[in-house]
Amino acid sequence: MKALRKKVYMVAGYNTISMGTGRKEFHPKKPRPDLEHYIKEAGQETLKMIGGAQNVDEGVIGNFMASRFNKQANLPAFLPMIDEGLKHKPAISVEGACASGGLALASGIKSVLAETADVVLVVGFEVQNTMKAMYGADVLAGAGWMKTRKDGHAYFFPGVFSNRAGAYYEKFGREKTREAMAKWYCNAIENARLCETAQEFHNKNKDLESMANMPVNPKKFVDHLNYSDCSKVSDGASAIAIVSEEGLKKVGIDPKDAVEVLGIGQAAADITQEPENMTSLTTMKAAAAKALEMAGVAVDQIGTVEVHDCFSIAGIMGAEAIGFAEEGKGVDFVLEGHTSREGKVPFNTTGGLIGWGHPTGATGVHQAVTVWEQLTGNAGEAQIEMKEDRPYGMSVNMGGDDKSLVVIVYKRGE
Amino acid sequence: MDLVPKMKNVSVLGAAGKMGSGILVLLSFEMAKLKIGQKSKEDFVLNAIDVSQPALVNLLGYVRSQLEKHAEKNIVELRQWYADNENLVDNEEVIQQFVTDVMAMIQTSTRIETTFESNLIFEAIKEDKALKVKLFSLIKQNNPDAWFLTNTSSIPIGEIEKEAGLNGDIVGYHFYNPPVIQKLLEIIKCENTGDELNDFSIALAKSMRKIIVPSKDVAGFIGNGHFMRDALYALNQAEKLAETEGWAKAFFMIDTISRDLLVRPMGIFQLIDYVGVDVTKFILESMQPSFPQETLSHGVLNQMFDKDVKGGQYADGSQKDGVFKYQKGRITHVYDFGAGKYVSKEDIEMDCAAKLGELPTLKIYWKTVVRDKNKADYLQKFFKELHAIDSVGANLAVAYGQNSKAIGQMLVDTEVAASANDVNTVLETGFFHAYGPINDYF
Known part of the structure; x- marks a missing residue:
């Protein structure tokens, strides 16, 4: 499909706090808000901005592993818990590992395109601090092919991306790559400090570089990554409304306070296969190309990106996959400051998965909310200046090791 | 140094106490290294001996929780130890198997006779010379090759050695509270302590990653x-x-x-x-x-x-x-x-x-x-x-x-x-x- 057959907008985004280590209020042994709390908070706040539940035609819930983190399934039935007015409205839940949120957006977009709904409430959530990290790793390993779990690392996904980082070091040089990864971390934390819902909002460390440059510890963790190269273990939810032009009128929101979806690129790759190229996210590349093509937008017109930096190396390889740099040159792109908030394409302006947090099932929605905030001037302290020649935003949400991808291109509504 | 011959059968006296329970846990980690990590074919027994049966029941709960914590911290290494067991896929499965395997090596007892089979006797009873001398000499008479590693914190080891007739088969092994966490270990070689025992005690302490400080056998030590x-x-x-x-x-x-x-x-x-x-x-x-x-x-x-x-x-x-x-x-x-x-x-x-x-x-x-x-x-x-x-x-x-x-x-x-x-x-x-x-x- 060259272009969307009708206009689709996103409005009224909301993020809860990303809760977990780093937040002052987080204590692993004390009781914390549950998944009901997060779904309600995010859903209700979005409903408030769109004139209440009566304006909603259907709902989508994005989540990865509530079935194991919280022993909870049948998630569509959580939609009416948000508001009585949602009772008996259609609801669906979607799962695609860490791309669950992005797929929830895709599902909402499709409902609008199919004209079964003018207003879709999309909520993504994950509550994963219910278990210690080494057990959480078992659960998150479900994003990979289970038959490779036995031979995988104790910390399965850090192991997977550590291998990718190792391959990247070997091909393009370790020292510079480590420098770029450290820079990626510093950018993430500096951005997170500007966003009060970010998990690293309270981070006061004056010497982030030393933190990022700590020697790796393969005995206790993985061969090529530090903790600072990894996204956080997070509890949180994000919500946004996906609406048609009619829907926009129905909820009474000015198009200028909405973002329009110009293009969406979805791609899946065979989970049972090893990556065809260890130093390139080829599925992400395909999805980004599709999204850009559908939007009719060139990569150098993109003014801000929310990229899936589950690991710093994935962020760098993401910049390459989108097309900002050739393979192996993503490190230079980052080191030259292009992805920093003053750079030509600020990436992950509220910290991304490393700084803001990674409540897995919520992440794709969180990315959309952040792009919506930036393009409509709702980003508060974290607001970047959108340049005229780069008016578009992009979100890149990835499930597993480059297996399930959702890329969306946005512009501010007119 | 090959620790296996001496580590096959170990007893901890006063195992249910504050220090004894920690020492028991540390020893269980060491046995796990040999049996599971190094895949030794030998059978290992760790006797937890105390006078109170109810206290021993509580002790097993404590040991289990410590083993779980230890396994969680060392999951990267444990997955390698269990790499050949195809049934253990998740970290959780590996950790539970480890706990089960180590617990299977631990036996509780309220009888001093249990020590008669042991190569090593760790002792962490109260600071009472007469009681230590009485127990050690009884064990020595029935188990002449036993080595004694005593958590004595102040009594001169040489006096216990002489009075119990231990022929130099004793070394002071003074842990700090709690032994599982505290890195310090004072090792007190008494006048007669045999070199072989002394070397073994140092090798074991290193394997436990303790900070070893030698102290002269003077009451109170350092x-x-x-x-x-x-x-x-x-x-x-x-x-x-x-x-x-x-x-x-x-x-x-x-x-x-x-x-x-x-x-x-x-x-x-x-x-x-x-x-x-x-x-x-x-x-x-x-x-x-x-x-x-x-x-x-x-x-x-x-x-x-x-x-x-x-x-x-x-x-x-x-x-x-x-x-x-x-x-x-x-x-x-x-x-x-x-x-x-x-x-x-x-x-x-x-x-x-x-x-x-x-x-x-x-x-x-x-x-x-x-x-x-x-x-x-x-x-x-x-x-x-x-x-x-x-x-x-x-x-x-x-x-x-x-x-x-x-x-x-x-x-x-x-x-x-x-x-x-x-x-x-x-x-x-x-x-x-x-x-x-x-x-x-x-």
Whole structure:
């Protein structure tokens, strides 16, 4: 499909706090808000901005592993818990590992395109601090092919991306790559400090570089990554409304306070296969190309990106996959400051998965909310200046090791 | 060194106690390394021996929780250990299998005869020479090849060795509380300790990743050699203050000085409560015969013991009433020794502060300083200021620091410790002090 057959907008985004280590209020042994709390908070706040539940035609819930983190399934039935007015409205839940949120957006977009709904409430959530990290790793390993779990690392996904980082070091040089990864971390934390819902909002460390440059510890963790190269273990939810032009009128929101979806690129790759190229996210590349093509937008017109930096190396390889740099040159792109908030394409302006947090099932929605905030001037302290020649935003949400991808291109509504 | 031959059958005496349970856990980690990590074909048995059957049941719960924690921390290595077992896929499965496998090596017993089969006997019973001698000689008669590793904290090992007729098959193996976490291990080779046993004890300690400090076989060794004399000094200082201020304020002020102005993790009387007034008294009594020229006892301590004010901990780790009463680990009341009752801390706090008078303006806290890179600078500035102040508090603190230093130096001069560094290591690691007693601050 060259272009969307009708206009689709996103409005009224909301993020809860990303809760977990780093937040002052987080204590692993004390009781914390549950998944009901997060779904309600995010859903209700979005409903408030769109004139209440009566304006909603259907709902989508994005989540990865509530079935194991919280022993909870049948998630569509959580939609009416948000508001009585949602009772008996259609609801669906979607799962695609860490791309669950992005797929929830895709599902909402499709409902609008199919004209079964003018207003879709999309909520993504994950509550994963219910278990210690080494057990959480078992659960998150479900994003990979289970038959490779036995031979995988104790910390399965850090192991997977550590291998990718190792391959990247070997091909393009370790020292510079480590420098770029450290820079990626510093950018993430500096951005997170500007966003009060970010998990690293309270981070006061004056010497982030030393933190990022700590020697790796393969005995206790993985061969090529530090903790600072990894996204956080997070509890949180994000919500946004996906609406048609009619829907926009129905909820009474000015198009200028909405973002329009110009293009969406979805791609899946065979989970049972090893990556065809260890130093390139080829599925992400395909999805980004599709999204850009559908939007009719060139990569150098993109003014801000929310990229899936589950690991710093994935962020760098993401910049390459989108097309900002050739393979192996993503490190230079980052080191030259292009992805920093003053750079030509600020990436992950509220910290991304490393700084803001990674409540897995919520992440794709969180990315959309952040792009919506930036393009409509709702980003508060974290607001970047959108340049005229780069008016578009992009979100890149990835499930597993480059297996399930959702890329969306946005512009501010007119 | 191949630890396997000696580690096949190991007994821990007093396994249900505070120290014994920790030592048992450490030994279970070591056996796991051999049996599961190195895939030794041998069968391993770890006997947990104690007089109380219910305590042994509780012990198994503690061991299981410690094994789980250990497995969680070492999951990367454990997955390698179990790489050949195709059924173990998730970390959780690996961890549970590890716990099950290690628990299967542990057997509980209330019978001393259980030790007759053991190659190694770890002992962590109370500090009672006669009891140790009685048990060891019984075991030795029935198990002539056994090696004894004793957690004795103050009694000279050589005396136990001679009286129990152990032929040099004993070494002092003094852990600090809690053994699983505390890195320090004082190893005390007595005059007759065999080289083979000594080498083995060092190799095992290294495998346990302990910081080893050798101590000469002199009652109290380094740790208690310092602590006991430090405590007696504090009691004497408190006694002097009590003449004018009363006991409650005296205890409180000396405790405050030893914590806040000496920058230690806890005050001296809180430490006595932690160890136990009773245990402190026993240790002093066990040391006294070796130092006839010194008075290693204190009337106040003895009378508190007689009045059943003993400190120590409940089974759940919470603190019993001693010099102080505590709530959630914080001091709430102070014992007024003269009146034989507790008074509220709040009622005396202001008076004590007024009496202590001027204190350094630079505020430093043990909790933050102890891990600070610039620790030495902070301490230097703080103690410099302390020396310059002429107040009751500052003068008491300086004298206290100087006395602590003198004790440390005495331990070196009398060759209990091989070096000032060893004394400092014991106090810094075993007692978590931010700096060693032998320093330039005092």
